[in-house]
Each structure stands twice: as C-alpha cells, then as structure tokens.
Amino acid sequence: MAHLESFLRFEHAYHGGLHCYVVRAGEADVPNPIWRGLWEQEYPDDADQNPWFRHAINNNDGEALAVWRALAWALTRGRSRFAIPAYYRDETAQRLGMTREAVRLVRWEYEVNVEEPDWPAADTGFVLARACVPLRPAPDPWQREHAGFAGLFELLSFRHLTDFALTVSGDASSEITMFALRDPGRARSLASTLDQADRPALTEILQPGDIFLNLAVMHDLGAGAASYFTVKTPEAIDEVDQLAGHFSEAFRRYASRAEEIRTFGEFHTAIDNLLAPTHGLGTN
Template sequence: MHPLHFQSSKEQGINVHRYLPGTQTAVTRHWPGLFQDWPPGPTPFTEYAVNNNNMEEVAVYTGLVWRLTAGLARYAIPAYYRDEAAQALGREPVLVDWEYDIEAESPHEVRDNGFVPGHSTAGTSATSRAGLFDLSTPRDLVRLLHAVLLDATSEITVFAVAPGEARLKDLVASLNGSSRPSVPSVIRNEDVFVDLTIGSDIDYYDAITIASHTDLQPRLDALATDFAGRIETYETGADSLPDVEAFLSALPALSGIDLDTK
C-alpha cells in the first residue's frame, strides 16, 4: 500500500477522498537531527513547519496540497488563528462568516462537522469571523502552518478555484450569510477543496479531506505513486544527512515543490 492511501466515497453528490494515517505517518524513517538542537538561521520549522513532533510528513502534505491544486487560484482559511495568520503572512484576509471543521480524534475516521460559524482569537462576536487568505506560493501555506500549529490539533482549509476576481467574489459570497454553506455549493466544476488537519497531542491525528465535483482519483493515484518513490529515496538517505542545511536541501525532493515557486 502506498504511504498516501485515500479512502474514496460519494458524499452529498460529490467525490470525497480522505487520507487518515492514524499512527502510521507517510514518512516513517526520520532525520535524527530533528531531535537535536538547531543552530541559528533557517530551520526545519521556519522553512517547512517541520519539528520533532510534526515531522517530515508536514512537508509531504504541503507538496500534496500544492501539486493537487496546480493551475488553480488558492485561498485558505486557517481555523481560529486568523490574526496570527495575518501576522505570519504580513497581510489582512477577507473576512467571512463560515469556516470548516474536522475532528480527527480517532485513528482512521473523522467527524466531519462541515461549515461552522467562523471564530478567531479576537474572541468577540463582532470581530470573531474567519479569515480567507490568498496563497501565492507554497511558502504562504507554510506560514499559515506556523500560525495554527499551536494547539492539540490544527486545521487549514484550502479552496482551489478558477483564477479571476469574479470567481473570488463568488467564493467570498458563498462563505458569507446566515445560511450554512455546503462543500458542493461552494466549489464548482474543476475546483478542489482540501482540508488539512494536523494532530499534535496524544489522541489527535492527521487527516486530509479532498473534495471535488470531478473525479480526482487518477490524479491522486499518480501523486501517491510519485510520493512513494520520493519517500523511499528520502528515507534511504535520512540517517546520513549531516546538518540542518543538508536536511533542508533534501526536502524539495521529498515534497516535490519549491517553496517560492507558484
């Protein structure tokens, strides 16, 4: 079985794929340096949001999300940590009324709560709305991870939609108002919805939920096969990486992306 194995189903009339690794994360042979002190400068966390708890699998997730949504405009809601995300990205979001909520407290299943009222660390009803941020490069996604990886579990929802101001306007409209939206009503045609949940504490787990009106199974199969090779190559050489610089040089090949490339 591939390290990235997706359970596929039809939900609300659209295609839904879930990656639920439980305790068996995508990368199982880790760089020993993750458990040592790092010198000043770029680190696994500053560059890829990788640490000795959320390890190399986070780089794989970033690569998966970015590669799966290639050719589309990407916007994301970081659950709860809206203001922290704005600080990490250096720009303000578009405020929206709804955000997505997945509970991954069981190894191989999730509670999908769908869209829930947006909230933030601001904490007041007047300001506690969700924030929708545009993502220009994979590094923006890493910056969002920096903002949310503060709790027992963290969540970022990505909406990959057709480029253009008109489509963005419609996306924002679909995430606002008193009526609870649904994934089928928010995404259209070739759009891709991705929810990335990362567990940090005991009894919280990683989960990736992908949804689209189109059949993404062939693309997911191709990406899973590609990542299997990348992970095998990485794990073969992980023990021999001498320092942080070498580790960071190995992660583009593992993730399949350059952090600063659109």
C-alpha cells in the first residue's frame, strides 16, 4: 500500500488475541491544512457555514483529521456505534443536547498515549476513567461524585462524531474511542463490562463482526509525539486497506483542486465530497 498518504497507511499485526491495524502519524505525516481560505478568510458566524463548527476543520486541525473521522465512520458501517470522548463527558452531553444525568456512566476508558513514540508502548489499554471537573466555578456535588466516570454515548450519525471532535479537541491532545457492535442487543453488555470493578479486556468485549477503534490525536506535536489511528478486530478484515485507499485517493483529488476554491460554500461542497463514503458502502 505504498501509494497511500502516510496518515492513512496502516500497519497490521496480531497481538493479544486481536488483529491490530495502526497508523502512527508524526508531525511530518499529517498534512497541514490545505485550503488557504482557512487562514485568509474570516469565518462566518453561521455555524452551518463555519468550517470549524460544520466539519471540525480550521487552520490548525486541517482536512486530514476529518478524513480520519470519515474513515472511522465508513469502517464501522452496518454496526451499532458507541463511543467515549476522553475527559469531556459533560461537555459532550451538552453539545448533543443531553442532560448529564442521562449519560451512561462507566468506570473504564481506553487510552492510547500520544506522547509515546511507538505504538506498542502507546497502546496503554483500559484505564480508570476521569472526567473534567471545573475549578471555577467550584464543582457541584454531582460533578465531584462522578469525576471518576467516563460517558458512553451512542453515535447515531457522522454529525455526532464531528460533535465529539469539537468537544475534545481544545487541548494539546484528544482521544475518542469507538465500539462498533454487530449485534445492537449487546449495548447493555458493553456498558456493564466497562463499568465492572475489574479492568476489562478487549477480548472479552469484541465478538466476530465487532470493531474497536481509537482516534488519539496530538494537536500540537512535540518531539517524539504522534497521533494514532487504532483499529482492533477479532478476525482479519480487508476493509481497513480498502477504505484507506479510497480516502487517500479522495484526499489527493481534493488537494489538487484546493487552490480553485474561492468561497466557504465551495469549500463545504469540496469537503462533503472528500468525506463521502465509497460507492455502495452506504452512509449509515
């Protein structure tokens, strides 16, 4: 797969009873934002026309990270998707229009450490969850009582995944974990496993047809730091390379025509085309 853009080039290994597909993207691997208007034009107040609020793209988090999310969405098609936004549980609920009390709380979340220079060391696994508790104003009793829980949300649309990115990407690094289940009836079992007293294992969560996915992004890359796109499955799958190839070609087409874009309207059309799934794969 040498023709692929480096930020879409997966390495495959079998580790811990699971097939692992991983992109390690250092500073040289993630393309800078491409369209010049992201720097040169004033962003519209209308959220639907603003590239940040519509696509989670700006002059820092460029088009490549949106491609990662589109690939994640396409890869998990046909499954029920559940996700944990690291740290910003209550903020995610608010963005999705949910009350914090309505969120399914779990004790464990997955961690990929972007400060580690290679994937085996970066792949920490399940760690005890923690959520953002404000200092000012002082946290209320509910926030203090639930600081050690993550939120497990159902993702019903690609828009939800973009909303997750908007919520978590304000820090130097961010992380979103997805569980895509072939059987939607196992949602309760997933939540129960992530809320048990003992540290869970992915092998006890994933069944044939399920996909685990983690997007750990370093927004301000330091020396040795990297972003990681991690996929784990019980059985080997061809879709990772197939979809990576599709989005790599789509990204090249977009990049070759980006200088022709003049307005935000044209930009949104170009990005919608860039992020579109492959023909026949569906959008659900």
